[in-house]
Amino acid sequence: ALQDKSKHVPFRNSKLTQLLADSLGGNSKTFMFVNINPSAEAASESLCSLNFAVRVQKVQLGKTVATTKRMEGASIQELKAAKTGEERAVNELAQAKTRLQELERETSLGREAHSQLEAELERERQENAQFKETEEFLRQQSEERMRLEQADEHKRLVQVESMLGEATSKLQAVERQLHAKEGELQAALTNLTNLTVGGGGSGLLEPQRASGEAEKLRALEHLRQSAGVRLHARMGTTPAQTPTRGEGHPAVPVGPPPAASPTSVAPAATPAPFGAAPTGVTPSPSGGGGGPLG
Missing domain, CATH: 1.20.58 (Methane Monooxygenase Hydroxylase; Chain G, domain 1)
Known part of the structure; x- marks a missing residue:
């Protein structure tokens, strides 16, 4: 087929061409590796393999219409897929931005709530401190009042005992x-x-x-x-x-x-x-x- 410059390539004539049928046409690039034996006994076979490689090197594989259409269709599908992916990415980005805004708003609300809780906690701490101070003040007042009452009671008791002693002496x-x-x-x-x-x-x-x-x-x-x-x-x-x-x-x-009679006797x-x-x-x-x- 190469010698006759025929457009039809008889892939079925050889097992090798059948295996390489998908790689020998269209826009594909074909590489051939030639193995030779350096021994003198295989010199004829090595020469034949080299000649075959030289002839294969001269083969030009043209582009086929089907292959071109297939490639164009694949490119269009890839472009559509890329466009769809881009649109999906844009939508996902918009959704991510919306979600980010929502998260920022929730974070702001959470910060405000946290600030309110901190303020309320601080107010409760101050009220608790004031309550403790008031309780301590009342406790001290109660102890002082009890001490004064006990002192007055002791003083009155001492006075009563003194009065009782004086009355007893009198x-x-x-x-x-x-x-x-x-x-x-x-x-x-x-x-x-x-x-x-x-x-x-x-x-x-x-x-x-x-x-x-x-x-x-x-x-x-x-x-x-x-x-x-x-x-x-x-x-x-x-x-x-x-x-x-x-x-x-x-x-x-x-x-x-x-x-009394003169004769009376004393009792x-x-x-x-x-x-x-x-x-x-x-x-x-x-x-x-x-x-x-x-």
């Missing part, structure tokens, strides 16, 4: 005075009894004087009882039963003394309370004569 002093007065009155009463009963007609006391001595004795007893009641009222206790007239003290005659001595002198004993000069008591 009561003891009054009781000592009362005991002394009771002793004097008992001595005076004994003297009065001696003078009334055993002293004869020359030593009788007037009824008015005897009545005055009895009134003094009752007033002294009332004073002692009043002082005991006041002390127990301050101490918050119940006063003990005070011996009434007739229990611890002898009856004091108020009316005129009875007439037996009556137990005297509070350490007074027994009946029948001569009274001291301070109580002699039944005069008024200090």
Whole structure:
């Protein structure tokens, strides 16, 4: 076919041309590699292969219409695909820009929300700090008030104890005075009894004087009882039963003394309370004569 310059290439005449049919026509570029043997025994075969390669080198493969159309169609399809890809890329880029704008807007909103949350958190921190300060101030005020109340209570307690001690001392002093007065009155009463009963007609006391001595004795007893009641009222206790007239003290005659007979005998001595002198004993000069008591 090469020698005759025929347009038809008999690819079927050789196994090699059948295998290379797709590469021997159209716009394809064909490369042929020739293998030769350098030994002298294969010199004829090597020469034949080289001659074949020289002839193949001179072959010019022209472009076919079908191949050109096929290539043009492929190019158009590629262009359409490229255009479609470009449009798709443009759309994707626009979508990406839109999505980016949305993300930027969401990011801006998120930043604003974060700023608001930070401001609210800071406000809550300040309120919490103020609350703690107020709570600490109130606690200190409460502790100070409790301390002052305890101090006032302790002061009042000390004052009450001091007043109670003073009242107790005064009561003891009054009781000592009362005991002394009771002793004097008992001595005076004994003297009065001696003078009334055993002293004869020359030593009788007037009824008015005897009545005055009895009134003094009752007033002294009332004073002692009043002082005991006041002390127990301050101490918050119940006063003990005070011996009434007739229990611890002898009856004091108020009316005129009875007439004594010359043969009358002095009565037996009556137990005297509070350490007074027994009946029948001569009274001291301070109580002699039944005069008024200090």
